[in-house]
Amino acid sequence: xxxxxxxxxxxxxxxxxAELVEFKTLLETSVDLAExxxxxxxxxxxxxxxxxxxxxxxxxxxGDLIKREFxxxxxxxxxxxxxxxxxxxxxxxxxxxxxxxxxxxxxQRGVDTWARAFEKGFSQVVDWTWxxxxxxxxxxxxxxxxxxxxxxxxxxxIGRSTALSTTVRKDRWEWRRNKVKADSFTxxxxxxxxxxxxxxxxxxxxxxxxxxx
Numbered sequence: 001x002x003x004x005x006x007x008x009x010x011x012x013x014x015x016x017x018a019e020l021v022e023f024k025t026l027l028e029t030s031v032d033l034a035e036x037x038x039x040x041x042x043x044x045x046x047x048x049x050x051x052x053x054x055x056x057x058x059x060x061x062x063g064d065l066i067k068r069e070f071x072x073x074x075x076x077x078x079x080x081x082x083x084x085x086x087x088x089x090x091x092x093x094x095x096x097x098x099x100x101x102x103x104x105x106x107x108q109r110g111v112d113t114w115a116r117a118f119e120k121g122f123s124q125v126v127d128w129t130w131x132x133x134x135x136x137x138x139x140x141x142x143x144x145x146x147x148x149x150x151x152x153x154x155x156x157x158i159g160r161s162t163a164l165s166t167t168v169r170k171d172r173w174e175w176r177r178n179k180v181k182a183d184s185f186t187x188x189x190x191x192x193x194x195x196x197x198x199x200x201x202x203x204x205x206x207x208x209x210x211x212x213x
Contacts, residue, residue, distance in 0.1 A: 006065035006083060009051050013206050016048035020199050023049065027196060031160065033098035039192075040079060040095055044068065052202055053093055053195075054082040056188050057153040060089035072131045076124070088146035092128055096121040096158040098192040103159035104169055112169060118158060122187075125154040129182040153186045161193035 026033065026042060033039050043050060047066060054063035063082035070081035070092070080093040096102055102117040114122075132152070145152070164170040177189040190198070 006067045006081070008085075009047055009064055009066045011048055011051050011062050011064070013203070013210060016052065016199075016203060016206075019046040019049045020196075020203060022046070023196055023199065027098070027192060031099060031162075032101075033192070035095060035097045039098060043080065043095065049199060050080055051082060052199060053080065053155065054084065054089075054091050055198075055202055056155050056190075057082075057089055057091045057151065057186075059151050060084045060087070060091060060153075063091070072128055076127055076131050078128065083146075086146070088150035090145055090150055090152045091155055092125070092152060093155045093157065094121050094124050096156070098158070098160055100160055100163040100165075103163040103173070103191070115159075121156045121158050122189075125156050125187055126182045128154060129185040132185075133183060153188060154182075155188045155190060157190050157192060157195055159191050161191045163191070 022042070023046065026038070030038070050066050050068075051063045054060040060082065061084065064085050065083040067081045067083075068079065070078040072078065078092045079095045080091075082091040082093070083089065096117050102115055104112040104118075105115045107113045164173050173189065180187060
């Protein structure tokens with residue numbers, strides 16, 4: 001595993017709110033967002049939203065260390081990694097495209113199949129667990145994660161909530177989100193619409209805290 005580095009980040013509430021407005025506009029003006037050209041390109045300009053994604057790891061909260069394209073071995077890299085300095089609390093994040101077709105594909109056999117884009121993204125996160133477990137005792141692993149048994153949450157952001165259009169689809173999504181783990185590695189599934197709502201909720205809580213202080 002190549003030795004990584006992180007960029008220090010100081011969270012700014014006012015900037016995060018402006019970034020969220022841009023994210024909302026992006027979701028409202030396009031129902032089909034390409035992974036690299038639109039999703040990744042825009043999140044590179046939203047460091048405060050990136051830092052907030054650390055909250056999918058409840059022990060991390062808003063991160064103060066960020067790394068885009070974090071390398072795990074020569075063959076794997078995350079789209080985004082968020083960490084809390086001085087701790088071993090980490091979020092590893094994979095972005096896929098944002099459209100209905102990225103989660104399920106219609107099937108003639110009665111039960112819709114998971115889309116190839118979903119299986120690709122999900123397998124990517126699972127492969128991180130193998131790579132990280134395989135190199136747990138190496139020096140650069142400890143340098144990167146703050147210990148050889150870090151608290152890591154993997155997040156796959158994919159598709160739109162409109163893809164969960166039937167009871168069966170929604171139930172399968174929720175079951176896979178809540179039940180499937182890789183070793184001790186927690187895997188979180190989030191649509192882009194859910195991500196926006198989580199950002200909105202987290203910012204609302206930050207505004208309340210700021211007003212009370």
